[in-house]
Amino acid sequence: MQMPHSYHGQITIEKSPSYFVTPEVPERIRAMNASVKLLLIVREPVTRAISDYTQLRANAATASPTIATPPPKSFESLSLFPNGSINEAYRPLAISVYHNYLHRWLEVFPREQILVVNGDLLIEDPVSQIQKIERFLGLEPRIGTHNFYFNETKGFYCLRNETSDRCLRETKGRKHPRVDPDVISKLRRYFGEHNQKFYELIGEDLGWPEE
Numbered sequence: 426m427q428m429p430h431s432y433h434g435q436i437t438i439e440k441s442p443s444y445f446v447t448p449e450v451p452e453r454i455r456a457m458n459a460s461v462k463l464l465l466i467v468r469e470p471v472t473r474a475i476s477d478y479t480q481l482r483a484n485a486a487t488a489s490p491t492i493a494t495p496p497p498k499s500f501e502s503l504s505l506f507p508n509g510s511i512n513e514a515y516r517p518l519a520i521s522v523y524h525n526y527l528h529r530w531l532e533v534f535p536r537e538q539i540l541v542v543n544g545d546l547l548i549e550d551p552v553s554q555i556q557k558i559e560r561f562l563g564l565e566p567r568i569g570t571h572n573f574y575f576n577e578t579k580g581f582y583c584l585r586n587e588t589s590d591r592c593l594r595e596t597k598g599r600k601h602p603r604v605d606p607d608v609i610s611k612l613r614r615y616f617g618e619h620n621q622k623f624y625e626l627i628g629e630d631l632g633w634p635e636e
């Protein structure tokens with residue numbers, strides 16, 4: 426990662442979900458700039474895993490659109506072994522065990538340098554979350570309800586300014602497949618103790634369902 430230079434009075438933001446889970450990244454970022462401010466956006470872990478599965482499936486379909494490929498495996502069959510136990514090594518599930526990754530960041534950065542953003546609230550009520558981010562970054566408050574409108578077709582909030590409206594691309598906010606509710610409950614029970622460990626690390630209870 427090579428960050429572009431910023432002028433005085435400017436901040437530069439760079440994002441990628443893979444930074445969070447890549448072991449060498451916290452130390453590399455500290456070496457680049459030890460006072461950097463970090464935003465960690467987390468969703469309820471089972472929803473995140475289904476989102477990840479949906480993205481991987483969509484990427485596989487675009488990678489080989491003409492070659493006859495076998496029908497995609499279901500999220501349920503990838504997450505659970507035939508005997509019903511959880512496949513903890515399935516990457517979309519493993520990545521949702523947030524405390525496994527966060528502890529490394531906290532070994533390198535003080536807690537106050539990291540803002541944990543609730544990604545489900547960011548979807549439902551972007552203004553409140555963006556305002557929190559503005560405060561954390563020390564920016565003048567500029568964003569308000571006038572900057573967003575709910576787009577019924579997209580099913581998400583989109584940005585609005587004086588000249589145009591802009592939604593995120595179609596790869597953001599894909600429709601998720603229906604997942605067996607019993608599998609969802611089982612996975613939520615599994616994540617329960619992991620979520621508690623994550624809450625302890627961040628000093629906040631995000632109230633994710635455990636059933």
Ligand SMILES: Nc1ncnc2c1ncn2[C@@H]1O[C@H](COP(=O)(O)OS(=O)(=O)O)[C@@H](OP(=O)(O)O)[C@H]1O
Nearest residue numbers: 441442476477547548581582583593596597598599
């Ligand atoms: N306003 C708005 N419009 C569209 N999508 C929104 C919005 N706010 C948050 N999201 C959620 O962002 C999710 C995609 O984020 P990613 O982490 O995959 O993005 S990226 O990998 O960093 O590019 C994406 O996840 P999926 O719903 O699973 O597609 C969205 O739920």
